[in-house]
Amino acid sequence: xxxxxxxxxxxxxxxxxxxxxxxxxxxxxxxxxxxxxxxxxxxxxxxxxxxxxxxxxxxxxxxxxxxxxxxxxxxxxxxxxxxxxxxxxxxxxxxxxxxxxxxxxxxxxxxxxx
Amino acid sequence: xxxxxxxxxxxxxxxxxxxxxxxxxxxxxxxxxxxxxxxxxxxxxxxxxxxxxxxxxxxxxxxxxxxxxxxxxxxxxxxxxxxxxxxxxxxxxxxxxxxxxxxxxxxxxxxxx
Numbered sequence: 001x002x003x004x005x006x007x008x009x010x011x012x013x014x015x016x017x018x019x020x021x022x023x024x025x026x027x028x029x030x031x032x033x034x035x036x037x038x039x040x041x042x043x044x045x046x047x048x049x050x051x052x053x054x055x056x057x058x059x060x061x062x063x064x065x066x067x068x069x070x071x072x073x074x075x076x077x078x079x080x081x082x083x084x085x086x087x088x089x090x091x092x093x094x095x096x097x098x099x100x101x102x103x104x105x106x107x108x109x110x111x112x113x114x
Numbered sequence: 115x116x117x118x119x120x121x122x123x124x125x126x127x128x129x130x131x132x133x134x135x136x137x138x139x140x141x142x143x144x145x146x147x148x149x150x151x152x153x154x155x156x157x158x159x160x161x162x163x164x165x166x167x168x169x170x171x172x173x174x175x176x177x178x179x180x181x182x183x184x185x186x187x188x189x190x191x192x193x194x195x196x197x198x199x200x201x202x203x204x205x206x207x208x209x210x211x212x213x214x215x216x217x218x219x220x221x222x223x224x225x226x227x
Contacts, residue, residue, distance in 0.1 A: 004157070033214065033215075035215075035217075040219065041219050041220075042118070042120075042203050042205075042217030042218050042219045042220050043158070043203070043215070043217045044217070045214050045215065045216070048212065048214055050212075055212060056211065056212055056214055058214075090157055090158070092157075092215075094213075097213075098145075098146065098207075098209065098213050100163050101148075101160035101163065102146075102148045102150075102160055102163065102205065102207065102213070102215060103215065104160075105150075105157030105158045105159070106157050107155065107156050107157045108157055
């Protein structure tokens with residue numbers, strides 16, 4: 001098992017720019033979710049993908065979009081960056097259905113918007 | 115809409131003593147509850163979970179208690195060790211929502227030697 005890997009680990013962007021964050025799921029996991037963790041808060045669900053299809057979305061605007069690829073790797077894209085988008089972005093993967101451990105999380109990408 | 119709440123942002127406990135972390139939720143339909151532990155610069159790691167049909171689950175030093183009528187769960191760590199110093203997140207999920215997780219804001223635990 002290689003776990004969940006995310007890249008880059010840190011990123012600084014200017015307001016109004018676009019950003020793409022990447023995630024490589026744990027081997028055998030076909031479900032991937034993205035979470036945003038603002039400072040001092042718990043992770044907030046952005047969206048989930050299962051077999052390359054979006055499978056649910058949290059309370060985030062359409063400028064947050066994603067993709068899942070046939071190898072189950074994933075991207076999170078954010079357009080028209082705002083200062084409030086500064087946060088830790090976590091990718092999490094799991095096999096289909098419930099697992100007692102929930103999801104396996106990556107270490108995250110720290111995005112700073114200036 | 116914060117469906118999962120951890121009202122204590124921090125907890126300090128002496129090594130060897132019990133740590134008790136609390137979590138409240140508002141959605142009575144939640145099926146599963148989990149606790150995650152997070153060290154700085156790392157992602158959350160799974161600690162222990164409990165199904166809504168149980169009221170207790172134990173794994174080594176960690177025990178989770180669920181009180182459905184009060185919509186309350188707690189995590190007990192006995193005995194507390196210095197390596198337990200971390201941020202602890204309570205999370206809940208709904209099978210009907212494909213098990214997406216709703217997290218609390220976290221409790222920072224500091225274990226004093």
